[in-house]
Amino acid sequence: DGGITQSPKYLFRKEGQNVTLSCEQNLNHDAMYWYRQDPGQGLRLIYYSQIVNDFQKGDIAEGYSVSREKKESFPLTVTSAQKNPTAFYLCASSLGTSGGNEQFFGPGTRLTVL
Amino acid sequence: QKEVEQNSGPLSVPEGAIASLNCTYSDRGSQSFFWYRQYSGKSPELIMSIYSNGDKEDGRFTAQLNKASQYVSLLIRDSQPSDSATYLCAVRRSADALNFGKGTSLLVTP
Numbered sequence: 001d002g003g004i005t006q007s008p009k010y011l012f013r014k015e016g017q018n019v020t021l022s023c024e025q026n027l028n029h030d031a032m033y034w035y036r037q038d039p040g041q042g043l044r045l046i047y048y049s050q051i052v053n054d055f056q057k058g059d060i061a062e063g064y065s066v067s068r069e070k071k072e073s074f075p076l077t078v079t080s081a082q083k084n085p086t087a088f089y090l091c092a093s094s095l096g097t098s099g100g101n102e103q104f105f106g107p108g109t110r111l112t113v114l
Numbered sequence: 115q116k117e118v119e120q121n122s123g124p125l126s127v128p129e130g131a132i133a134s135l136n137c138t139y140s141d142r143g144s145q146s147f148f149w150y151r152q153y154s155g156k157s158p159e160l161i162m163s164i165y166s167n168g169d170k171e172d173g174r175f176t177a178q179l180n181k182a183s184q185y186v187s188l189l190i191r192d193s194q195p196s197d198s199a200t201y202l203c204a205v206r207r208s209a210d211a212l213n214f215g216k217g218t219s220l221l222v223t224p
Contacts, residue, residue: 033211042118042202042214043158058211090157101146101206105157 003027004106006091011111013078013085021076021109023091030096032074033103036060037088049074050096078111086113118205120215128223133190135218137203140184146206147179147186152217153199161201162188193222 004025013019023032031050035043045058049068063082068074074093078085088110092103117140127133135149146165150158164170164177164186176189186205190197200217207213 035214040122040216042216043212044214045211048211101212102148102160102163103204103212104160105150108157 004091004093004104006089006106006109008109009107011109013111013113015113016080018077018079019111021078021089021091021111023074023076023106025072025093025106027093027104028071029093029104030071031094031101032068033092033094034058034064034066034074034076035090035092037090043090046076084113085111087111118203118213118215120201120203120218122216123219124221125218126221126223127193129193129195131193133193133197133220133222135188135190135201135203135220137186137188137215138184139186139203139205139213141205141207141213142181142184144181144184144205144207147177148204148206148212149175149177149186149188150202150204151197151199152202158202190220193220195222195224198222
């Protein structure tokens with residue numbers, strides 16, 4: 001059963017802690033993305049990766065870090081430097097530059113800072 | 115920053131009617147356009163993609179693109195209460211990523 005999985009579904013973090021959000025896909029997609037959604041807002045791009053061992057900053061990368069060591073995995077770390085991390089985090093994937101860029105989303109992780 | 119604009123709504127239509135959702139974008143060079151549906155508390159689900167001027171139909175959904183006017187729309191025929199959701203317009207930006215509008219909330223009343 002192909003798809004994108006994100007874990008955990010809900011995450012609570014104390015101020016000053018780093019947390020890592022998991023994103024895995026078995027669609028054999030080259031490109032992966034992280035977006036953040038705040039209430040009543042559109043999706044904002046945090047980081048994206050078009051190929052293993054390479055990634056680029058999006059519009060709001062400050063306070064976040066990523067890695068892409070495997071094609072199917074693109075974890076996002078929310079660091080203590082991120083001033084307002086409470087949000088809904090969405091991971092997506094697509095075939096990449098040759099595929100028209102239809103992006104498919106995972107179920108999301110809802111992060112709350114206590 | 116390239117902009118994607120949508121009316122936030124809510125747009126209220128009676129069951130069985132046609133719902134019309136609109137989106138404008140600022141980057142005249144954009145080539146790829148997408149509509150996503152997002153239910154409350156859930157992640158976005160791709161409904162339609164459109165790349166050429168004109169209409170593209172898929173079941174009850176029709177996407178319309180007018181690149182000269184920088185305008186893309188989504189029509190939902192025979193609207194059902196289950197269509198009640200927020201609809202996100204997305205436009206491809208450079209290097210594969212998408213710019214999203216803030217979404218239009220649709221309410222289909224029985």
